[in-house]
Amino acid sequence: MYKIQKAEKLADKIYLMDVEAPRVARHCQPGQFIIVKMDEKGERIPLTICDFDREKGIVTIVFQTVGASTEKMAHLKAGDAFEDFVGPLGCPSELIGEDIEELKKKKLVFVAGGVGTAPVYPQVKWLHEHGIDADVIVGAKNKDLLILEKEMEAVAGNLYITTDDGSYVRKGMGTDVLKDLVNNQGKKYDRCIAIGPLIMMKFVCLLTKELGIPTIVSMNPIMVDGTGMCGACRLQVGDEIKFACVDGPEFDGHLVDFDQAMKRQQMYKTEEGRAMLKLQE
Ligand code: FES
Structure with a gap:
């Protein structure tokens, strides 16, 4: 179990939690995400990492309530725990792999x-x-x-x-x-x-x-299960098909087909839409 050390409401529908997850805290990098599960039957929710403290073994997540699962998650308090807290997932921000001295010359x-x-x-x-x-x-x-x-x-x-x-x-x-x-x-x-x-x-x-x-963009908003299985985050990037959760979440923003991504995001909001997308795949 992964204990919540701090739970705070930052704004309307936006919450912050500090979670004890030493292994994730040790390895995660900016740009990556984790998947939480509240209990055994709970939905898998991908969330980006907002901060981490490697020494204390704490990972900070921030989320917005968008449906039943995140709504339920918002009610968790300090002392409660997640059944699962899997990560780090996805590729780190491309800045992390770059030469620092070269980066210092960039605006x-x-x-x-x-x-x-x-x-x-x-x-x-x-x-x-x-x-x-x-x-x-x-x-x-x-x-x-x-x-x-x-x-x-x-x-x-x-x-x-x-x-x-x-x-x-x-x-x-x-x-x-x-x-x-x-x-x-x-x-x-x-x-x-x-x-x-x-x-x-x-x-x-x-x-x-x-x-x-x-320009680099992060396609986190279109992820649903974060595992490469649901297909929700399928994305046209230039002439290639990518999955935000596996190949991203960062992409060259000038190559991303946002209109298509927005259409898919809308479809994934309903059961019928999800079923239709599955048929098309
Ligand atoms: Fe489901 Fe990427 S979020 S396949």
């Missing part, structure tokens, strides 16, 4: 949307620990849905916050901030890493294509 910008701020955080933290301060744009629907602001502030080179409704800092989307930084403030970026809802990543990619900034 990086992250665009995080909503709960996508959670998987962005360990990457920015890792860079910071290696002497690289990236610019980070965090977008949320409103002030109440903004998460990990203080944590991000501590590790980002510059943190730019924006809210869709203007209830905090500035009004607009992450793409508006990026456009402003590049077009009006003379910022130049060698790479962009965007993580958030599919629609957000799609628009970041359209913009960065225009601006000529290579």
